[in-house]
Amino acid sequence: MAAPSGRVGVPAWIFVPAAAGAAFVLLPLAAIVLRTPWSRFLDLLVSPASVEALLLSLRTSGTSTLLCVLFGVPMALVLARTTFRGQGVLRSLVLLPLVLPPVVGGIALLYTFGRRGLLGETFEVLGIQVAFSTTAVVLAQTFVALPFLVVSLEGALRTAGQRYEVVAATLGARPTTVFRRVTLPLVLPGLVSGAVLAFARSLGEFGATITFAGSLQGVTRTLPLEIYLRRETDAQAAVALSLVLVVVAILVIGFARQGRSSL
């Protein structure tokens, strides 16, 4: 049954802490806008180091989002549509990067893919050095962003349920056809919002990147790293670049909301 229309309202005093909380979130954003050196804004943005950092960020975040989709979609499907022993534990572990401090993630990656790492020697034999390369940036970003996509998509899959898939199967569709023509289109909004969240998380990645990939201009120095470094030498430039990331974040929230509302 639908709830009857109309509301009972909330106690009046609740608006005070609510407004304080909102101000706490919004004021720092206003501070960035107010402190942005608008006269030098464009110059700061198009400085070679900034452009390089921005392009590197977009490139690596795009790549890691793609990797998140490639691996996250199958992971979400396995978690949502199958049952096996230890599934609950596996789900928790897969989601661990959500709550793990990124710097710890960076260290973990270093001891996996680094020169002395678990798989490092294997890569070394193949002539690939992962740590402190652009590849390392992508790996760090994928590591922290993957759970966002998996969580978002698994939720969408569970909400969509299996009834359409059952009907498709009884109409003669093989599992791959069901996946391609029914499952994916049904959860597309969830997938898009998951991918957008993953992209945003990749774009903002700092801790794991600086630990695992370092900070080499043009190679591993993404926008957040550039902002952090600039802060010491040219605070105004750091503010200007920060504003860029704020704008990107606002766009991302808009996209993610759109994806969700069309569910």
Next chain:
Amino acid sequence: MTFHYDAAVADRGVDLTFDIAPGRTLALLGPNGAGKSTALAVAAGLLRPDTGRVVLDGRPLTVTGHDERDVLVAPYDRQVSLLAQEPLLFPHLSLLDNVAFGPRSRGAGRAGSRTVARRWLGEVGIAELADRRPAQVSGGQAQRAAVARALAADPRLLLLDEPMAALDVAVTPALRQTLRRVLADRTVLLVTHDALDALLLADEVAVIEDGRIVDQGETAQVLAQPRSRFTAQIAGLNMITGTWRDGAVLTPAGLRIEGRPDGPVPRTGDPAVAVFPPRAVSVFLDDPGGSPRNALRVTITHLEPQGGQIRVRTEELSADVTPQAAAELDLAPGSAAYFVVKATEIAVYAT
């Protein structure tokens, strides 16, 4: 060449055995929770029974707990289509592409499957809605499209799960007529709790109570002469068959039953059935006269309590009266009486 079903699912307490001859429709009739949906799930390959054998046209689809090797053919490979209570049309596809889904999945090309789909949309009377999305059509139209989709997949067996239950009562008679037409030569397993669906769509009926078949046979016979009290409870419909003439059903015995046609009006001379529930019947000792009433002279054969009422049974009909009325009228097996039904309480269907 037939559908054979024999399966037990222990944790749901369901153990059913039945056969459906080619081109026939069997209705599993029973209340919710009796095990009807379990049977559908096993037939569709969605549920593995603890022991069982399901064979369609000589091909084992499910075999478990027997001497031979276990078999569980995947749902997509069974040629068994499922039409559920809700249409479940794929929301991202047009009605045309929904109906074309089955043929495409079975390997037909895009153009070829759309041709098939158009034909089926026409068959269920919604050809003009081909390009609409499911969200843009009514519930009845969506269910018609779902019927077309299930049939376009060219199943050897069609499973119908309460196909009318989720629909507005205003549109059920017309859809029922369409189903009667398109299901005529198909092998169908229909699951329903509505005796009327069974009467109008099924050749045979199996009544399920607590996971077991308690009554089985030709539909009209099972419903008209329930052998178990349970069947009488859920089926318990009065049905008088005859031909349609001048706004009434004329029986071979010469009785004239006035009623209102539900769905299309039958043509004069067409076979028709007048259906009314026992509670619509009043019992009198003398013919009360007066129109628009139908007064049927009957001889009472049984009296039995049923849900706080007394069910008065004759060879073919039954009526529910209060215990007080039964006592006042002094009804007893063998006594003569009149069953009186208002014409507005009688639904007439073309058969």
